[in-house]
Amino acid sequence: MSELYGNLIFNGFIIGPTYEFTYNSQVGFPKRNSFYFDGLIDMAGNVLGLAENANYEKNPQKLLGATYAQYIKLQPDFRYYLRLSPATTIAARIMAGIGIPYGNSNDLPNIKEFWAGGNSDLRGFPSRLVGPGTFNAYSHPETTYIETLGDLKLESNIELRQKIYKFIGLGIFADAGNIWLYHNNPALPGGAFTSGFYNQLAVDIGFGLRFDFKILILRLDLGMPIRDPWIPENGSWVFNKIDFASSDWRKNNLVFNIAIGYPF
Numbered sequence: 001m002s003e004l005y006g007n008l009i010f011n012g013f014i015i016g017p018t019y020e021f022t023y024n025s026q027v028g029f030p031k032r033n034s035f036y037f038d039g040l041i042d043m044a045g046n047v048l049g050l051a052e053n054a055n056y057e058k059n060p061q062k063l064l065g066a067t068y069a070q071y072i073k074l075q076p077d078f079r080y081y082l083r084l085s086p087a088t089t090i091a092a093r094i095m096a097g098i099g100i101p102y103g104n105s106n107d108l109p110n111i112k113e114f115w116a117g118g119n120s121d122l123r124g125f126p127s128r129l130v131g132p133g134t135f136n137a138y139s140h141p142e143t144t145y146i147e148t149l150g151d152l153k154l155e156s157n158i159e160l161r162q163k164i165y166k167f168i169g170l171g172i173f174a175d176a177g178n179i180w181l182y183h184n185n186p187a188l189p190g191g192a193f194t195s196g197f198y199n200q201l202a203v204d205i206g207f208g209l210r211f212d213f214k215i216l217i218l219r220l221d222l223g224m225p226i227r228d229p230w231i232p233e234n235g236s237w238v239f240n241k242i243d244f245a246s247s248d249w250r251k252n253n254l255v256f257n258i259a260i261g262y263p264f
Contacts, residue, residue, distance in 0.1 A: 016044035045070035124204020124223030132191035150179030
């Protein structure tokens with residue numbers, strides 16, 4: 001069995017500006033409707049790569065003997081909070097990310113790539129192992145994947161937050177999303193972004209407890225998948241496979257997360 005570590009390291013330079021704008025209307029007195037927006041623009045190697053006519057395949061360029069990254073990355077994150085009562089809130093998020101590697105890069109540096117799955121993401125799936133696309137890391141037993149990454153991401157979440165007793169709250173949630181590659185990679189079949197991306201979304205549901213200790217919020221979530229992106233389209237919804245009585249099903253499908261703070 002081999003282990004994939006190559007995508008964990010970028011041995012080169014990332015040179016360029018990053019611009020970020022954040023708006024948060026939750027500050028101050030509690031409101032019935034609150035909004036949060038964070039927009040990120042990240043660029044690297046653009047002037048240098050264009051000046052040197054860099055090309056990943058035909059004319060790769062280096063700086064001080066090391067490769068430099070060339071890409072443009074955009075990442076908007078929008079959140080909406082509806083306060084139904086002092087004890088009940090509905091929170092929703094939609095975020096997208098697109099990284100376009102070009103010139104001197106075939107993909108984004110690993111620290112700039114997107115991932116899916118985990119305690120603040122797709123909570124019914126293992127951390128950082130959803131996608132890209134229809135790729136299933138668990139269908140390749142000859143390789144152990146630490147994480148799978150992509151150049152594009154789409155995710156949406158909705159959560160009902162209910163205070164049930166003093167500092168104890170309940171959360172009921174649903175998450176959907178996936179990541180994709182900008183360029184096809186033979187090592188990750190099915191990972192490239194296509195016009196059928198909406199048929200490749202992972203979906204999960206779950207619930208959890210929130211313990212508000214004022215100085216921090218301890219969050220315990222239990223999620224499970226209801227749509228697996230790597231299963232052929234007609235069988236990707238897995239409601240008919242849910243079997244709480246089966247220990248094997250519980251082991252392979254129930255994901256328990258412990259985290260600090262709300263996921264969004």
